[in-house]
């Protein structure tokens with residue numbers, strides 16, 4: 001196999017693409033992020049990479065909470081919009097016509113239209129360079145009834161979740177096997 005060297009870059013594909021809500025009341029804002037990942041199971045911890053220049057950066061630090069909303073294909077237009085326009089220049093909640101849903105553990109509003117919402121408490125900030133890493137403990141999770149199967153588990157095709165690969169938005173693709181299907185122990 002012949003390899004073509006590309007030098008150091010963040011080619012960890014595919015990335016999730018999420019809408020993070022932050023800020024309170026009339027100052028509530030939404031930012032699109034692809035630098036987001038699960039980092040620890042117990043306590044459940046998520047990391048998001050946010051440039052200090054983003055309007056959302058200050059709001060997350062100020063409130064100490066944020067919500068990671070997982071969009072479906074239905075919201076892809078607004079995913080792009082919230083990643084292009086700043087909350088300094090526009091009320092993105094109003095532009096997207098998203099509904100504010102109250103969380104159970106945080107004051108920051110959840111995006112009602114997104115099928116899954118992770119309520120997070122900011123526990124640590126790490127300065128990495130271009131981006132700051134915000135570490136959040138997931139303190140509650142909300143899921144739309146419509147994306148659940150009869151056992152209460154996530155029915156992936158119903159959620160039509162998005163990924164971000166090489167500048168493009170895609171839905172999550174075909175199922176190739178379930179955990180353990182290889183029979184290896």
Ligand SMILES: Cc1cc2nc3c(=O)[nH]c(=O)nc-3n(C[C@H](O)[C@H](O)[C@H](O)COP(=O)(O)O)c2cc1C
Pocket residue numbers: 017029030031032033034035036049050051053054055056057079080082083084085086087088131164
């Ligand atoms: C697909 C996509 C992914 C993005 N990922 C990030 C990211 O991980 N971190 C970041 O700081 N900005 C990211 N951005 C850029 C911000 O979303 C964008 O600058 C936004 O307008 C900032 O909004 P704010 O100023 O209201 O916070 C991304 C944009 C897009 C379109």
